[in-house]
Amino acid sequence: MPDFPTSRPVLAGKSARHGKGITLEALPEGHVLQVMGATTSADLRALLDSAGLTGSALRPAGYRQWYAVGDTPLDAQALQAIVTALPPGTYLSDQSHGRVRIRLSGTRATELLSKGTAVDLHDSAFSVGHTATTLFGHISVHLSRTGETEFELTVLRSFAEALYSELEELAA
Amino acid sequence: MASLITCPHCGQRPKEEFTIKGDASLTRPAPDAGPDVWYDYVYLRSNPKGLHKEYWHHSSGCRRWLIVERDTVTHKVHSVTDAALTKLGGAA
Structure with missing residues (x-):
């Protein structure tokens, strides 16, 4: 047992989730x-x-x-x-050790995100490449549209597990 | 209360993303202005029905200080500008 905890990805314990129209995965901490x-x-x-x-x-x-x-x-x-x-x-x-990225993709991705953020995610207002710093529930996130049905959320490391669980819950 | 604020940097956002600091029309008195003037500046506020001009911080967005002019009767937002850029004379 080492005296100090070793560095590990904060979402290492979370498995990628593939649901109906939703894929949720933690991205490598690059x-x-x-x-x-x-x-x-x-x-x-x-x-x-x-x-x-x-x-x-x-x-x-x-x-x-x-x-x-x-x-x-x-x-x-x-x-x-x-x-x-x-x-x-x-x-x-x-911020490599301060923020964590989560990818959310699938046909129901915008529907899921709409449950947590007030940003207008329609193609006409938030096309591929658009980004927004906003709230997801009470958690501050940086949201980017990386593809037609693909989004990335950058969140403070200490909020990553809470946000991931929330997204899992909402994806159900 | 006005529930949607159009941030000059981020676009239309709900008021939950912002923190309101207070009256933006106050002018800080001179250091030797006297206790009455300072008391007034620090503590006394009128609460008029209607037009308010306030500092709002987009704390969960771009983190810029904004000046929001809004009406407490009609809930209409008249203008939102970036406080620092307005002070410097530039457009947001």
Whole structure:
């Protein structure tokens, strides 16, 4: 028995759920980088690409705020390279251990999400690539539409289990 | 109460996502303005029926401070602007 608990994915105990029209799964705890400051999505995209993070998604999270997310963990060196490349007045906070991503997909995904959030999820208002920082019940989440019937929820790590259980409950 | 607020950054959201701070039309008095003026500024508020101009924080959204003008009689929201950007003279 080690003196200190070892780091493990917070949703490791939760199995992916495949229900009627709903698939719910925890995504690998790769990297979640929060960027704030006077820059643009295009500039940040170029910066991530030049840092070799072509597979990472860049998601707006409000006025001058973004999340850069991906499935692969970043080492300190890779992170430092991005921080160094940031333009002046732009700041990065590594949230890789602070936030967890959950994927929700299926034909009933929007129906399920509508039970918890007030954001209009109709195709005409929230098309693929759209993001929103909002509440799901009482839990703050960052919601992104990654596909026609596919969504990703980024949530604070300590709320991840509660949110996952809630989604499981609602998917039933 | 107005239940839908159109955040200039996030679009239409329910009031549950916001935290209301209070009157946005107050002006902070000079440090040597005297106790009466300061007492008034810190503690005394009128509660008019009708138009209110308040600071709202989009605490569960973009986390920006907004200025919301709303009517407590008709529940109509007249305007929502970003507080910092408005102060700086830029549009939200």
